[in-house]
Amino acid sequence: MIGRLNHVAIAVSDLAAATATYKNTLGAKVSEPESLPEHGVTVVFVELPNAKIELLQPLGEGSPIAGFVAKNPAGGIHHLCYEVDDILTARDQLKAAGARVLGDGEPKIGAHGKPVLFLHPKDFNGALVELEQA
Ligand SMILES: CC[C@H](C(=O)O)C(=O)SCCNC(=O)CCNC(=O)[C@H](O)C(C)(C)COP(=O)(O)OP(=O)(O)OC[C@H]1O[C@@H](n2cnc3c(N)ncnc32)[C@H](O)[C@@H]1OP(=O)(O)O
Numbered sequence: 001m002i003g004r005l006n007h008v009a010i011a012v013s014d015l016a017a018a019t020a021t022y023k024n025t026l027g028a029k030v031s032e033p034e035s036l037p038e039h040g041v042t043v044v045f046v047e048l049p050n051a052k053i054e055l056l057q058p059l060g061e062g063s064p065i066a067g068f069v070a071k072n073p074a075g076g077i078h079h080l081c082y083e084v085d086d087i088l089t090a091r092d093q094l095k096a097a098g099a100r101v102l103g104d105g106e107p108k109i110g111a112h113g114k115p116v117l118f119l120h121p122k123d124f125n126g127a128l129v130e131l132e133q134a
């Protein structure tokens with residue numbers, strides 16, 4: 001079911017500072033910030049040869065990552081995003097296996113313009129899993 005690792009996400013309280021760390025200290029290419037109000041976050045992507053790092057900070061009231069950032073003010077690894085061929089087939093298989101799909105269970109369009117879903121961290125060894133349709 002899951003294919004390529006699309007990105008590893010790090011949630012931060014100061015996106016500009018985290019961007020500078022990846023650009024200046026680590027010498028990486030980082031995209032411009034993109035606000036995603038429907039997801040309650042602002043994100044940038046660090047381009048690596050074999051995957052991406054998503055840096056994200058809370059946006060607006062009720063951001064789903066506000067609690068995580070409050071608990072981890074210095075930042076922390078927030079989620080792993082795997083690619084799937086067909087997100088609805090994957091969702092239905094996962095639900096049948098007893099996994100909890102977060103939100104209303106319907107895919108939303110993510111930062112890459114592709115449908116995404118999230119799976120509860122407690123069902124996947126403590127890691128929040130994002131699925132993105134390849
Ligand atoms: C889609 C756009 C973009 C993209 O890539 O294209 C993104 O990735 S946007 C990413 C932001 N959106 C989301 O994360 C949506 C899914 N997330 C959620 O719905 C929440 O973050 C949720 C439900 C995972 C956690 O919400 P919250 O922290 O408010 O709930 P709790 O405090 O009740 O936490 C429950 C339980 O889970 C543990 N937890 C929370 N976040 C994480 C995490 N990132 N990784 C691992 N574990 C996590 C938390 O500590 C609680 O555990 P407990 O043992 O009960 O303390």
Ligand SMILES: [Co+2]
Pocket residue numbers: 007009054079081130
């Ligand atoms: Co993501």
